[in-house]
Amino acid sequence: MQAALRQHLGGARWALRVSEAALRPRCVGPASPPAPRCWSCGGPVPGAAGLPHFCPSCRALQPPGPRPDLFRLMDCDRSFSLDVQRLQRRFRSLQRALHPDRFGQRPPKEQHYSEQHSSLVNKAYQTLLNPLSRGLYLLELNGVEPAQETDCDADSEFLTEIMEINEKLAESKNEDSLEETETLIKVKREELTKEVTAAFERDDLQEAKKLLAKMKYFANLEDKLKNKKMPS
Missing domain, CATH: 1.20.1280.20 (HscB, C-terminal domain)
Known part of the structure; x- marks a missing residue:
């Protein structure tokens, strides 16, 4: 009889541990951000964040990302030493693809995104082309206060x-x-x-x-x- 009682108590303790484990909050990692969706068709839009890209389904130009890395945008190494010819080639390529004149027959929202991209490309080109502004931007990227x-x-x-x-x-x-x-x-x-x-x-x-x-x-x-x- 004592053996049966011990077996019954052991089973009760096991059931209690199981119920406690079920109530205990589980450690869950941070949720991954939702995949970007096309503003026009709603389809998924893969691609490098912050870089100009088009929806693979409907070919709509997507909006520019917040605070893009200008070196990455212009396909240049993040360095004070710069290949000016490479910078100029990238500038001309982006301007051909993103210039507002190419989007005159597109929806107003896409025309606006084209203007934003074109303005950003101009800013990136002028910033990286000039040694002073390029150096000041590098300091900013490295968390150093602007030079006065x-x-x-x-x-x-x-x-x-x-x-x-x-x-x-x-x-x-x-x-x-x-x-x-x-x-x-x-x-x-x-x-x-x-x-x-x-x-x-x-x-x-x-x-x-x-x-x-x-x-x-x-x-x-x-x-x-x-x-x-x-x-x-």
Whole structure:
């Protein structure tokens, strides 16, 4: 009789453990985001996030993704050293495929997406083509605060050089003297570009930030030079 009682109690304890396990919350991993669907036909839209793509079913142009990586958009390595010809080829290819003129007979929503894509491609091209804006964008991607001109205030020798070029530019009265100043600014910009390239290659982002701050000074000088050369 005692053996039967022990067997009955054991069965009851097993049933209790099973019921507790059923009530215990299960660990469930994070739900995967739903697959994107075409705005036009509702079909699945595979493809790289943020890149321009068309619905494989109805060929409708899909909207641009939020905050796309401009390097990825333009099919370039995320690097300060850039293949300009490759960038230009990608720009022309995307503009041919996405230009609003190609979507004049499409629904208004698709026309709007075309305008958004075209504007984004223009922005990406201009950002990556210019060494200063390309470097500032790289800092942003790496979580570094934007370079400000005040970042190089401690370099008195550099600031003196900038002051002298400013004075030279202000005193330029003819085309020859303006061209001389323009050549000087160009040489200094090229030297800085090489230094920024080296800083990014060794992953010294703070040094790159200081050098980009210096490049901002020369960008301002170039703007002044252009205004000086414009006919009054």
